[in-house]
Amino acid sequence: MASTPSRMIRLLSLLQTCRGWPGPELAARLGVSPRTLRRDIDRLRELGYPVRAAPGMGGGYRLEAGTAMPPLVLDDEEAVAIAISLRTAAGGTVAGIEETSVRALAKLEQVLPGHLRRRVSALQGYTVPLTSQGPAADPEVLTVIAQACRDRERLKFAYRKRDGEDGTRLVEPYRLVHLARKWYLVAWDVNRDDWRTFRADRLTSPAPAGQRFRPRELPAPDIARYVAESVTSSLARHRAVVTLHAPFARVAERLRPQDGVLTVVDERTCRLHTAADSLQWLALTLGMFDVDFEVHEPPELIAYIRTLTSRLSRATPA
Numbered sequence: 001m002a003s004t005p006s007r008m009i010r011l012l013s014l015l016q017t018c019r020g021w022p023g024p025e026l027a028a029r030l031g032v033s034p035r036t037l038r039r040d041i042d043r044l045r046e047l048g049y050p051v052r053a054a055p056g057m058g059g060g061y062r063l064e065a066g067t068a069m070p071p072l073v074l075d076d077e078e079a080v081a082i083a084i085s086l087r088t089a090a091g092g093t094v095a096g097i098e099e100t101s102v103r104a105l106a107k108l109e110q111v112l113p114g115h116l117r118r119r120v121s122a123l124q125g126y127t128v129p130l131t132s133q134g135p136a137a138d139p140e141v142l143t144v145i146a147q148a149c150r151d152r153e154r155l156k157f158a159y160r161k162r163d164g165e166d167g168t169r170l171v172e173p174y175r176l177v178h179l180a181r182k183w184y185l186v187a188w189d190v191n192r193d194d195w196r197t198f199r200a201d202r203l204t205s206p207a208p209a210g211q212r213f214r215p216r217e218l219p220a221p222d223i224a225r226y227v228a229e230s231v232t233s234s235l236a237r238h239r240a241v242v243t244l245h246a247p248f249a250r251v252a253e254r255l256r257p258q259d260g261v262l263t264v265v266d267e268r269t270c271r272l273h274t275a276a277d278s279l280q281w282l283a284l285t286l287g288m289f290d291v292d293f294e295v296h297e298p299p300e301l302i303a304y305i306r307t308l309t310s311r312l313s314r315a316t317p318a
Contacts, residue, residue, distance in 0.1 A: 004040075007032065011040050013073045015051065015063035022060045076116060083108055083120045137183040137200040142176065144206045145185055149173045154190065154209040160202045171196070172213045177227045179257060184227050188216055195219045197230040228257035239275040240282055240301050246270070246291035254289055279304040 007030055014021060014029060021029075027037040041051050041061060050064045074082065086105040109117060148155040155173045160166050171187035178184075183200035220226035244251050248262065248270040255262055260274030276282045279301050286293055295302050 008040055008043060009073055011037075012044060012049065012063075013075075015044075015049075015061065016073060020060040020062045026061060079108070079112060079116055080119050083112065083116075087120075141200055141203060141206055142183060144208075145173055145176055145200065145203075148206070148208055149175060151208075152213055152215060154211040154213055155187070155206055156209045157206040158204045159198060160204075169196075169198070170209060171198075172216070174215070174218060175223050176200070177224055179224065179227055179231065184231070186219075186223060186227060188213075197227055224257050225261070228259075229261065231258065237277050238279055238282060238298055238301060239273070240298060241296045242272045242274065242286060243294045243296065244270050244272055244289060244291050245293060246289070251289055251291065259285055283308060 011026070011030060014026065023034055023037060027034050030037065030040075032040070044051050052062050052064050053060065083105065086101045086108065109120070112120070145155065152172075154170060156168065156170050158166060159169050170190045171185075172190065173185055173187045175186045176183055177186060185198040185200060185203065187196060187198065188194070189196040218226075243265065245268065247268060248264045251270055251272075252262055260272050263271050263273075265271050272286075274282065274285065276285065282301055283305055286295075295305060
């Protein structure tokens with residue numbers, strides 16, 4: 001039988017998997033008697049871990065939320081993932097938590113074994129972040145929205161549209177989606193009786209409206225793609241239809257949600273419906289697929305690509 005400290009660490013790790021453990025099964029996993037298991041559970045409770053007996057599960061145990069934050073037990077992969085996430089957050093991915101992220105990161109890296117610190121440094125050192133100058137979301141706003149989504153509670157907030165018009169919204173919130181370094185809320189707009197997508201950085205003073213709602217069927221099975229299409233259609237000045245001379249699977253592996261909607265034509269070709277605010281960006285996006293393609297519309301994009309082709313040809317004389 002393992003020593004008491006190592007056994008309790010193993011017990012805590014099992015309880016943190018967020019499931020109820022029947023007493024006999026948990027004792028068997030640890031290789032101890034039910035009596036020893038009960039003593040170990042009592043020790044965890046004395047240390048501040050809220051271990052509760054789960055009724056109806058044969059005397060099972062579950063780790064629940066408490067009034068204070070007890071120490072966590074992380075395996076190597078979890079520790080590395082959290083450290084990388086904290087370093088990213090410290091760089092300003094979400095407004096207002098950079099300093100907090102740095103403090104938390106300092107505490108974590110202080111206790112990381114040397115081989116894990118080297119893994120974190122290597123991953124961070126050879127990863128180039130895509131910086132953004134756009135507005136970041138307020139973490140308190142994101143928290144309120146996420147809780148309303150979880151509790152299925154209507155949410156009211158002030159919202160500033162793209163044209164600068166301000167207004168108040170009452171919605172049934174469903175999902176938060178992170179796309180192109182911005183946060184979007186997918187919600188049913190009660191007053192407009194339709195689905196809407198809201199940018200979180202334009203949303204202020206969110207508050208629960210005190211009304212629960214019955215969940216509706218989401219507007220699309222792939223909610224990330226739905227948001228990408230909504231955002232693209234709302235911002236785009238130019239819409240394009242393009243045939244790509246490559247199999248669907250080859251193009252799909254390079255397609256980002258914001259690039260548009262891809263459909264199969266046949267085994268060798270596929271069709272892309274896309275949109276952008278500039279012809280230059282459309283041409284760049286198409287070129288990044290690195291396959292032959294044919295633009296069907298709009299005529300402005302066809303003309304721009306012809307001009308760009310001539311310019312590139314003059315830049316590379318024979």
